[in-house]
Amino acid sequence: MSIKGYAAKGPKQPLEPFEYEPGPLGPHEVEVKVSHCGICHSDLAMIDNDWGFTGYPLVPGHEVIGTIAAIGSDVEGVTIGQRVGVGWHCGSCGHCEWCGKGLESLCAQERGTIVHHHGGWADAVRVQAKFAIPIPEALESASAGPFLCAGSTVFTPMARFGVTPMMKTAVVGIGGLGHLAVQFLAAFGCEVTAISSSHSKDDEARKMGATHFIATKGTDELKQAAGSFDFIISTVGADLPWDEYIAALRPQGRLVLVGIPDSALKIMPFPLLAEKSVSGGSCGGPSDTALMLEFAARSGVRPIVETFPMTKVNEALDHVRANKARYRVVLEA
Numbered sequence: 001m002s003i004k005g006y007a008a009k010g011p012k013q014p015l016e017p018f019e020y021e022p023g024p025l026g027p028h029e030v031e032v033k034v035s036h037c038g039i040c041h042s043d044l045a046m047i048d049n050d051w052g053f054t055g056y057p058l059v060p061g062h063e064v065i066g067t068i069a070a071i072g073s074d075v076e077g078v079t080i081g082q083r084v085g086v087g088w089h090c091g092s093c094g095h096c097e098w099c100g101k102g103l104e105s106l107c108a109q110e111r112g113t114i115v116h117h118h119g120g121w122a123d124a125v126r127v128q129a130k131f132a133i134p135i136p137e138a139l140e141s142a143s144a145g146p147f148l149c150a151g152s153t154v155f156t157p158m159a160r161f162g163v164t165p166m167m168k169t170a171v172v173g174i175g176g177l178g179h180l181a182v183q184f185l186a187a188f189g190c191e192v193t194a195i196s197s198s199h200s201k202d203d204e205a206r207k208m209g210a211t212h213f214i215a216t217k218g219t220d221e222l223k224q225a226a227g228s229f230d231f232i233i234s235t236v237g238a239d240l241p242w243d244e245y246i247a248a249l250r251p252q253g254r255l256v257l258v259g260i261p262d263s264a265l266k267i268m269p270f271p272l273l274a275e276k277s278v279s280g281g282s283c284g285g286p287s288d289t290a291l292m293l294e295f296a297a298r299s300g301v302r303p304i305v306e307t308f309p310m311t312k313v314n315e316a317l318d319h320v321r322a323n324k325a326r327y328r329v330v331l332e333a
């Protein structure tokens with residue numbers, strides 16, 4: 001049976017109704033019937049071919065919530081109707097060092113849900129069974145989608161780099177990723193400073209768990225915070241004065257970039273001698289994401305979403321492109 005969804009036929013094109021024939025279900029695959037799917041900035045980057053590897057027609061969507069509708073012949077441990085989520089990754093080699101360690105997102109043969117593969121802005125999506133991650137009961141389908149990419153992207157480096165409750169932390173950019181990062185760090189018990197260009201999100205960031213707020217535009221608040229943080233996570237895709245952020249770290253502090261700046265990082269190496277690090281990070285593998293979902297379910301971390309019917313996908317995209325989303329947009333099938 002064919003799968004119906006929405007596809008971009010070329011860079012910066014509006015999405016159009018699109019139908020494709022997925023062929024026989026692979027032995028290690030499951031088919032997920034989509035109920036909800038988030039809009040991530042990576043969907044926009046892929047629609048626009050910003051990274052140069054988009055295949056068209058492109059069915060975007062990698063913050064999927066749905067139910068198992070079909071199960072491949074070699075798949076065990078899943079049931080028809082089970083609620084699952086799918087994020088950036090839809091498959092990996094399954095036998096390399098990284099897959100063996102449960103770090104599938106680092107596998108050289110990792111496959112992206114919307115990279116030469118049709119994603120979740122559709123009535124169904126197919127993935128390797130391991131990448132369809134069970135959703136805890138406490139999480140509502142309408143708002144759980146953003147955990148699958150935005151949530152996993154901010155949570156994975158926190159878990160990987162050993163963030164502890166005693167740490168003083170900061171989140172740069174209070175948007176789709178940042179609003180979850182603030183909530184996770186606050187739930188960990190960390191002191192959390194929200195960093196944004198202006199004070200417009202000050203009150204909301206404090207409601208999410210921030211105890212301090214720094215506005216960067218036209219102020220010296222960031223400079224005054226020199227030597228303050230053990231862990232800074234930057235969720236913005238813009239060039240920032242990185243030396244000021246490195247100066248804001250305490251000795252042995254770490255700056256993690258999960259937003260992807262447009263150009264090369266220029267940093268002065270001398271301040272790094274205080275054992276400071278600059279790292280990248282991205283959406284985790286299935287076990288990272290499952291750990292995050294379990295932690296979110298019991299700690300009360302929740303995405304704040306606006307929903308649009310999937311039939312209004314182009315309106316929803318315009319809303320995200322205009323930076324009006326508070327804080328994440330979810331499409332309802």
Ligand SMILES: [Zn+2]
Binds near residue numbers: 096100110
């Ligand atoms: Zn592998």
Ligand SMILES: [Zn+2]
Binds near residue numbers: 041043062088149150
């Ligand atoms: Zn994403």
